[in-house]
Amino acid sequence: MSTEYDLVVLGGGSGGYAAALRGAQLGFSVALIEQDKLGGTCLHSGCIPTKALLHAAEVADATRHAATIGVRATFEGIDLPAVYAYRDGVVDRLYQGLQGLVASRKIVLVQGHGRLTSPSTVQVGDQSYTARKAVVLATGSMARSLPGLAYGGRVLSSSEALCLPELPRRAIVLGGGVIGVEFASLWHSFGVDVTVVEALPGLVPNEDRACGKALERAFRRRGITVRTGVRVGKVEQGEKQVSITLEAGESDVLEADVLLVAVGRGPRTADLGYEEAGVVLDRGFIKVDDRLRTAVPGVFAVGDVVDGLQLAHRGFQQGIFVAEELAGLDPAPVAEAHIPRVTYCDPEIASVGLTQSQAEETLGADQVECVEYNLAGNGKSQILGTTGFVKLVREKNGPVVGIHLVGARAGELIGEAQLAVAWEARPDDVTPLVHAHPTQNEAIGEAFLALAGKPLHAHG
Numbered sequence: 001m002s003t004e005y006d007l008v009v010l011g012g013g014s015g016g017y018a019a020a021l022r023g024a025q026l027g028f029s030v031a032l033i034e035q036d037k038l039g040g041t042c043l044h045s046g047c048i049p050t051k052a053l054l055h056a057a058e059v060a061d062a063t064r065h066a067a068t069i070g071v072r073a074t075f076e077g078i079d080l081p082a083v084y085a086y087r088d089g090v091v092d093r094l095y096q097g098l099q100g101l102v103a104s105r106k107i108v109l110v111q112g113h114g115r116l117t118s119p120s121t122v123q124v125g126d127q128s129y130t131a132r133k134a135v136v137l138a139t140g141s142m143a144r145s146l147p148g149l150a151y152g153g154r155v156l157s158s159s160e161a162l163c164l165p166e167l168p169r170r171a172i173v174l175g176g177g178v179i180g181v182e183f184a185s186l187w188h189s190f191g192v193d194v195t196v197v198e199a200l201p202g203l204v205p206n207e208d209r210a211c212g213k214a215l216e217r218a219f220r221r222r223g224i225t226v227r228t229g230v231r232v233g234k235v236e237q238g239e240k241q242v243s244i245t246l247e248a249g250e251s252d253v254l255e256a257d258v259l260l261v262a263v264g265r266g267p268r269t270a271d272l273g274y275e276e277a278g279v280v281l282d283r284g285f286i287k288v289d290d291r292l293r294t295a296v297p298g299v300f301a302v303g304d305v306v307d308g309l310q311l312a313h314r315g316f317q318q319g320i321f322v323a324e325e326l327a328g329l330d331p332a333p334v335a336e337a338h339i340p341r342v343t344y345c346d347p348e349i350a351s352v353g354l355t356q357s358q359a360e361e362t363l364g365a366d367q368v369e370c371v372e373y374n375l376a377g378n379g380k381s382q383i384l385g386t387t388g389f390v391k392l393v394r395e396k397n398g399p400v401v402g403i404h405l406v407g408a409r410a411g412e413l414i415g416e417a418q419l420a421v422a423w424e425a426r427p428d429d430v431t432p433l434v435h436a437h438p439t440q441n442e443a444i445g446e447a448f449l450a451l452a453g454k455p456l457h458a459h460g
């Protein structure tokens with residue numbers, strides 16, 4: 001049996017559902033095919049559940065340290081089932097809201113495993129869905145592992161780590177990237193003895209080096225063990241523990257109850273008929289042009305299947321872009337360089353644009369100017385008891401090309417930073433803006449004052 005729609009979207013995660021919602025808003029008939037749960041990784045096993053756990057971790061730490069600001073409170077431990085109930089409540093409310101939106105926009109939600117069988121057709125069981133205008137591929141990503149290291153037992157991906165029946169006593173986190181450090185941070189706050197192992201010389205290696213260093217210092221201060229620049233040799237699972245042998249200068253063995261492998265996510269594009277239909281892949285990712293067109297006319301791709309930043313908000317924007325493109329609205333292509341990145345741990349890291357070393361590589365080392373404004377001079381940060389900085393990276397005598405923040409709730413400050421980078425702000429564009437006092441946001445204004453050579457709450 002065949003059914004025709006304007007738009008057939010394969011995958012109901014951030015990228016796919018955004019394309020479907022915007023497409024329906026623009027008057028298209030839409031079939032959205034999802035094999036599991038509408039909302040995908042972000043809603044069910046990524047952004048939302050992890051941030052709910054991180055919020056519980058933040059409350060636990062605030063309770064532990066309440067006496068330092070004169071509030072009497074006793075931390076009595078983590079009630080894991082209750083934490084999960086809170087987290088699931090958040091996910092369920094958002095899930096219901098999303099289901100309601102999809103239904104109210106008359107999107108046909110097809111439950112099942114889809115396969116691209118022609119440039120305009122997706123097959124689900126014995127039913128085929130044909131697109132009059134376009135097929136959007138949005139099948140997302142899945143956790144990678146290291147060669148020879150299989151998931152199972154005490155070796156966990158982030159999905160299993162999210163629903164452990166009880167907290168481990170000791171955990172090793174393999175990979176100091178964004179997902180690894182988030183789990184390290186929240187597990188530590190929940191009372192787990194955590195060791196992070198990263199092969200590269202620093203944590204969060206995709207971020208500005210200053211952010212990685214600050215995070216490493218903060219983690220060590222908190223009591224999280226950090227081993228950088230070491231590779232993993234053998235991994236052995238016993239009945240009661242897992243052990244890993246490090247290939248450091250001297251080799252040593254770490255033991256724990258669980259090993260979280262957080263070494264990145266690869267695209268989910270195999271065995272879905274993509275290549276047979278003419279879609280070109282590169283290292284598994286779907287190759288697209290700047291208007292998200294694949295090699296096959298009428299087939300687009302969005303989200304984690306497209307190489308680049310694997311972030312939900314990038315998927316949302318790409319989905320919206322494709323729908324608007326198909327409606328002939330001539331939208332601006334999604335500017336990868338201006339997408340904000342947030343690492344949600346304690347302290348948070350938020351950034352947009354080029355790191356110092358990327359700027360030096362692109363513009364030449366002598367053409368880059370940087371300034372770091374320390375949060376020690378920011379009133380609200382002192383009230384919250386957080387440390388960190390705002391780092392501006394600027395083309396010499398030109399616009400700011402990157403902004404990097406470290407500190408509590410840094411993610412909430414990235415909006416202004418994003419505008420400054422996207423709008424190529426110079427110090428004179430920002431310094432006349434009055435920032436509310438006392439806010440952490442003020443630190444961005446202060447950093448621009450420092451860049452202009454007239455810092456207020458800093459030496460210079």
Ligand SMILES: Cc1cc2nc3c(=O)[nH]c(=O)nc-3n(C[C@H](O)[C@H](O)[C@H](O)COP(=O)(O)OP(=O)(O)OC[C@H]3O[C@@H](n4cnc5c(N)ncnc54)[C@H](O)[C@@H]3O)c2cc1C
Nearest residue numbers: 011013014015035040041042046114140303304310311312
């Ligand atoms: C632990 C963790 C934390 C994260 N935290 C953040 C965060 O804080 N902020 C952020 O921006 N990003 C975060 N991410 C990344 C974010 O979740 C992804 O970038 C985002 O979900 C990608 O959206 P997507 O639509 O491309 O893919 P997905 O969300 O993976 O959706 C793809 C969907 O396609 C479905 N599908 C696949 N194949 C088929 C098929 N053949 N037929 C039918 N359906 C199919 C899948 O079931 C899935 O629902 C996190 C990820 C993880 C794992």
